[in-house]
Amino acid sequence: MFSFTTTRSRRNCFRLYSALATVSLLMCVSQAHAQFKILDDPLGTIYTSPNGISGCIVVGDYYSLAGQHGYLYNIYDGQYTTYDVPVLGAQQTQIKAVDGNEFVGTFYDSSNHMHGFEDSFGGIQGG
Numbered sequence: 001m002f003s004f005t006t007t008r009s010r011r012n013c014f015r016l017y018s019a020l021a022t023v024s025l026l027m028c029v030s031q032a033h034a035q036f037k038i039l040d041d042p043l044g045t046i047y048t049s050p051n052g053i054s055g056c057i058v059v060g061d062y063y064s065l066a067g068q069h070g071y072l073y074n075i076y077d078g079q080y081t082t083y084d085v086p087v088l089g090a091q092q093t094q095i096k097a098v099d100g101n102e103f104v105g106t107f108y109d110s111s112n113h114m115h116g117f118e119d120s121f122g123g124i125q126g127g
Contacts, residue, residue, distance in 0.1 A: 041071050041080045052097040059095040059103050070095035070105055072121070085117055 041048045044062025048071075051060040058073040070083035070093040085093050089110030096105045101121040108114055 037075075039073060041073070041082075043069070043080075043082060044071075051095060052103075054098040054100060057098055059098040059105075061094040061105075068092040068094065072098075072103070083119075
């Protein structure tokens with residue numbers, strides 16, 4: 001278990017996390033022969049916001065006239081997958097982070113209360 005008792009410890013942890021994220025992205029980028037890329041989900045007519053990356057998968061949310069939705073973007077093949085929390089009345093899905101095939105985020109229920117969620121790629125409901 002990590003304990004962040006000093007500013008120096010936090011800085012070192014941030015550097016390590018940044019380095020690992022960079023290595024992960026570079027490994028994927030070299031496979032995809034990618035370069036700088038603007039991420040615009042084709043359905044995100046108002047905005048597209050990336051929030052996390054793991055391997056070749058970028059997660060985030062986009063907003064269109066139909067509302068806010070989560071997305072997963074595969075850097076390697078350039079495919080976007082829309083993700084909406086599979087709960088009756090769920091709205092405003094945001095995917096905040098990804099690690100391997102697990103991801104977490106938030107959504108609002110029909111009473112406008114925010115909730116967190118965790119899911120995996122196996123549970124994706126395309127849309």
